[in-house]
Amino acid sequence: MASQHRTEVQAVPEAIQAGMRLAHPAPGEEVVICGVAGCFPDSSDVYHLRDNLMNKVDMISDDNRRWKLDHPEIPQRTGKLLNVNKFDASFFGVHFKQAHTMDPMCRMLLEKTYEAIVDAGINPRHLKGQRIGVFIGACFSESEKTWFYEKLQKDGFGVTGCSRAMMANRISFWLGVNGPNYTVDSACSSSLYAMEHAYKSIRGGHCNAAIVGGCNLCLHPFVSLQFSRLGVLSPQGMCKAFDRDANGYARAEAICVIYLQKARDAKRVYATVIHAKTNCDGYKEQGITYPSGKVQQALLEEFYQECAISPTALDYIEAHGTGTKVGDPEELNALDHVFCKGRKTPLPIGTVKSNLGHSEPASGLCSIAKVLIAMETGIVPPNLHYYNPKDGVEALVEGRLKVVTEKCPMNVHLAGINSFGFGGANAHILLQWNRKNKINGGAPTDTIPRLVVASGRTEEAVDTILKDFESRSVDAEYVHLMHDLQSTEIPGHIYRGYTLLTQDERKLRSIQYFPGRKRPVWFVFTGMGSQWPGMGKALLNIPIFAAAIEKCQQALKPHGVDLFNIITSEDPHIFDNILNCFVGIAACQVGLVDIMKAAGIEADGIVGHSVGELGCSYMDGSFTAEQMVLAAYYRGRASVEAKLIQGLMAAVGLGAKEAKQLCPPDIEVACHNGPNSCTLSGPANSMKKFVQTLQQQGVFAKEVNCANIAYHSKYIAPASPLLLKYLRELIPHPKPRSTRWVSSSVPQSAWNTPLATHSSAEYHTNNLLSTVLFAEASQHIPANAITIEIAPHGLLQAILHRSLSKATTNIALTQRGHSNCTELLLTALGRLYELGLQPQLANLYPPIEYPVSRGTPMISPLIRWEHSEDWYVTSYKMQEKVKSGERYVMVSLEDEEMEYLSGHVIDGRNLFPAMGYIALVWESVGLMFGQLYTEVSVVFKNIQFHRATNIPKE
Structure with a gap:
């Protein structure tokens, strides 16, 4: 009879069990984010992004950096990166021709990868030969048409420069690492899919650490035209996420890289990746691009079941939030069903796309960057363009979900991040902040001045790092990270410097060129x-x-x-x-x-x-x-x-041979010091007389304290x-x-x-x-x-x-x-570093316990490159074909590509340089032949300049 009253226990699906195993690692096996770097629309680094977010700067611009095209279906407003034509090719060992034909995203990924690694306090040399995975989220290479399908390339560099596989492969090649390596394309969720792959790869033992990157550039207007005709772009170029007037998103560019490690190996922890999970909408009657809130909800429900964490425990959700008419309601309703049941307070939500636009495959990592900023600063940055809740979304109207529209001070312990691809590929991750609080602002408990050494590609690169340390109160953890980073030489860094951080804020510093030669x-x-x-x-x-x-x-x-x-x-x-x-x-x-x-x-x-x-x-x-x-x-x-006997010694400004000839019989040359220096030794009385005699003859002679x-x-x-x-x-x-x-x-x-x-x-x-x-x-x-x-x-x-x-x-x-020999000694060590030695400075100070505390300053924003060269970018603006041998060139000193011409002044007039005309003709000839001008041989004869062109200041 008892058997009739047994309750049936539903078996946990195998996939859920697998997720549970992933989400519950042994202590020290947790996957953590320990380095982050990136460039974002009009934001050169993560600090710049932080400031723009906190100051409610709209990072979408309508200038013609990429194109100027009066087409009714193509929004002019996009989020644009700064300096996409810059790359430090020699540092990464990239050949001149290869650098020109590399997708700019690939070039920038290399630089941001380096920055993310050093941000983690790791010298890239230490990674060689290790099982480090590289996972890159990318969709479109808007450069490949030029290098794959036009006759600009004859040597195969186009294939290795623009293949999306190479975006990941080249990073592993440069670092010499041997873990899994591939590029992921799931459309707008690509970088969060890459994150999920990296997380599982580390948890599964396939690699010990991972580089995760996301990249997007908007170089050609006709890609935007495709999205516009798909109905997802805002005609005004404004991402009004969650708002009643939302009508699509603004396209944006971004390059972002994070570095993942196991917790036991990490020197820095921005956040712990509690779990990462993906699924796909599958078939939908409305079409492949129509989002499924039902499947998104299923992803979230399974996710938190696997984590064994109540959805109500979350402090913040960074939503996908593109601002599309269909996408926002589907996502918001899914969030409401999963996170708001039983929740006693409104759930703060936001989306970084309202601030910088939708960077498509890179958008997931942009969301992570924003969440890390919130965790580090204790302030959630505000959304832009939200005024009235979206019609039909009860959770917004009734206040269960609250869009953050002003800087919101709060401790973000747990934050969920959504990212969805337009083909139905969904991803969600959960981040937990670094619990370790910084004590007393990181001030050391001892009184030893901190010596900070730094190397870089240029003098400015070193100066930027040193100035950052000098501008702050001494943070022992921050200094220790830099000591670890500089424990081994970084090849290609040709400038070195040091600064001594003293309690009275005096600056004892120096920067020198380092030729790279090792000296005995x-x-x-x-x-x-x-x-x-x-x-x-x-x-x-x-x-x-x-x-x-x-x-x-x-x-x-x-x-x-x-x-x-x-x-x-x-x-x-x-x-x-x-x-x-x-x-x-x-x-x-x-x-x-x-x-x-x-x-x-x-x-x-x-x-x-x-x-x-x-x-x-x-x-x-x-x-x-x-x-x-x-x-x-x-x-x-x-x-x-x-x-x-009562003796005496004296230092004399004579060579030993000469002194010996002058010495009385009872005085000896005791020390051969140098060509013009020796020390004499003998009976006190004789020595005193001889010293006096030498002094009278104008020879340097001085008694030495030798206790007689x-x-x-x-x-x-x-x-x-x-x-x-x-x-x-x-x-x-x-x-x-x-x-x-x-x-x-x-x-x-x-x-x-x-x-x-x-x-x-x-x-x-x-x-x-x-x-x-x-x-x-x-x-x-x-x-x-x-x-x-x-x-x-x-x-x-x-x-x-x-x-x-x-x-x-x-x-x-x-x-x-x-007055302070400790300072003198440490300054000497700094000088030795400048000369090419590699002092292990961390060993001279009390040890610190890794990982460093939350709020330890970032290193990635301090990195500066050797960017004197401009490299080819296959933007629409650069691809205008020359017809009838005629080409119009607009010269403006306000254009960042031409502002350097302001230095060409003759007789008080800012003139366009003579070589500039020749360069323009050469470029035009190349365009006529459909080739890089550097690949076209030209000979100029009988050149005549009819008049000089004065460049107005405005």
Whole structure:
């Protein structure tokens, strides 16, 4: 009997089950939008679009940029992109002829793809060889007629330039990625279909990330004529979506690209793609172009069943909303049936088509761009041209659906987006905002100035990025994204620059041309004389430096040495104690080497001056940090414990050979510094007299603070047994010296002897006793090297500048008495970046947790290209045929293509250039033959200019 009362459970269709699996990923497997870039009608980037949307700018224009045609059925008003003739061909490795014959959409897709990738904080080089999918939504190539069916092309470039498959293929080719790759055409829903394909491809494991693009250009009026005769275009060129007077849409151009990743891999999250789904109207009695609200409703009902999310939970719907008489009611009624049942408040809706027109295959991504703007800013942009609700749409009349007509402050947690093709291909996606709020405006919790480096195709490109960072309060997450982006060289970027973001808003910045040549890097370790009171105080703000000093402090603690006091004290007598000098210099060098290593800056060669060779040992890996600082300590201890004469050392402006000839018998040349510089060492009284004598003769001579010890002379010999004993205990198993370490304490003739092959107690004891052969050792530094002086003060800069080739660049990391050595060090790293090194700057700062917070500034709007070249665009305007050898040309300085002529001024008159006439004749000849003028050989003879043409300002 009980069986008679069982309730039948309806089985869930297999397709719905598949959708449920897609919509419920494991943690970290969610698909997220992490980069976005685009150009839109009269909007050069996403920021420009944001401003135009928020300011209620009608982005539809009636100028003649594309055509001027008085045809009653063709609306003159369209949404037009700026600069469709521009392309940075050399950056993408596109041949001159290919660039001319490429569909402009393909050219712009490449640039916007790069921008979207870097917006995600990803260096495009890091994608090579990865399974990255490319999915492009596109319908018409209005260039293909010219390049496919006319005799303008003879070399096959037209096929590879205008084939819609190439719009996706060329992106994968340029990036070197191996995921799925194709162009999707479902008419007006193409880019959202591409989005759905990308989403499923990532969720299905076919690719790890995806590039999704949409593109549309309106180059020929007769395409618009077809749409007009289909009855979908507004004669006034206004998309009055949802309004009683809606009578069609305005056509528009757009190029938009987004970058998708799995959440676990993302550095930035604009939104999570909760789900994406498509269906098709199928057969309809009214005809293939008649929309089916019933099928749209079915799509939405299945969608939210698969998501297990109540439709009432949505905060906003970005509708397809073209403004057509049939399309709007069908969509609005479907939205009402699905989203308004049980909803307690009106559902805000809108459509970006009212602002910028209908960009057809690109429209879905334009809608996504608008929703991301709303999520990032917390403001839903207003619709235009909505005044009275559409007749017959009860949801609008009764207020269940509310069209956003003014800027609407609200947190858009969940937003649905519709996109429908005119053949019945429907798509819907659901986006969830990035929940991570920015704390304290992103301000760092530490006080370290942020060094930002940037590269670009032009000086302006670098300057634009640096200015953006300089114009904002420091945002640690934003800076970290840029650090990651610049962690590897971007090929083709021939300008580099840096700016240091300080708390007092001072600008420490520079931009330089970078020829692309890699140069050898040499570390130069300075010895005595580089110490100064307070030399390590500011550097302790850098965690890596502080950790290095702490490590050294622990090694010295058993010996009663207070290292922190030594390097931070501003007592002018702190370094009267030679032991303090040695351990202070050594510890600072350990810290600076650790910073260089953390920044990924490795030395091709190493050379040290005097006790600086201890730093060479640490850099070379033959000493630990503890061994280095203790070796310095024992060098000082042996100097103090030994019974030595009262000695003195002096720097002299003479070469070693000349100085040796002048020195009294009891004074020795201790250091060969450079061709015109050496250091003398000897008994104090004799040294004082000789220094005075040299000064009287006009020779530079200055006493050096050496704690009354005559180093690198016979007078230091009593300290040798003590130092050797201490070092043998410290270095029981000496390691070999590498070939990159050039010895300055052993002559080159003895480099292969047992004394010189290892960083041993004997080697460093010999360093104490022997003459410093720095001048000889520095001659091994290549002429084009970059030298980095590792010391508390750049003591050797003048010597290096005089001794080395003019092609050598010498960089000091610190400077005696500088008010903030942290700033100086970071500026030096910026300079090294300019010179072609790739410092890993993120390693120098406290880590941040990815993804970055909502509201982190975008990078894509900052990108500037090398756009000096104009490339062919097969627009109707450019395709006017020349008849009877006659051609009319309108020249106006208000035309963006001709405004550059304003610079051609002779005797105060703005004249049309002589070469301009010749170029026009050449172009006309090409048009007569139906060929590109650059492919037509011409010879001009007996040219006569009858008069000059003055170009009026207006």
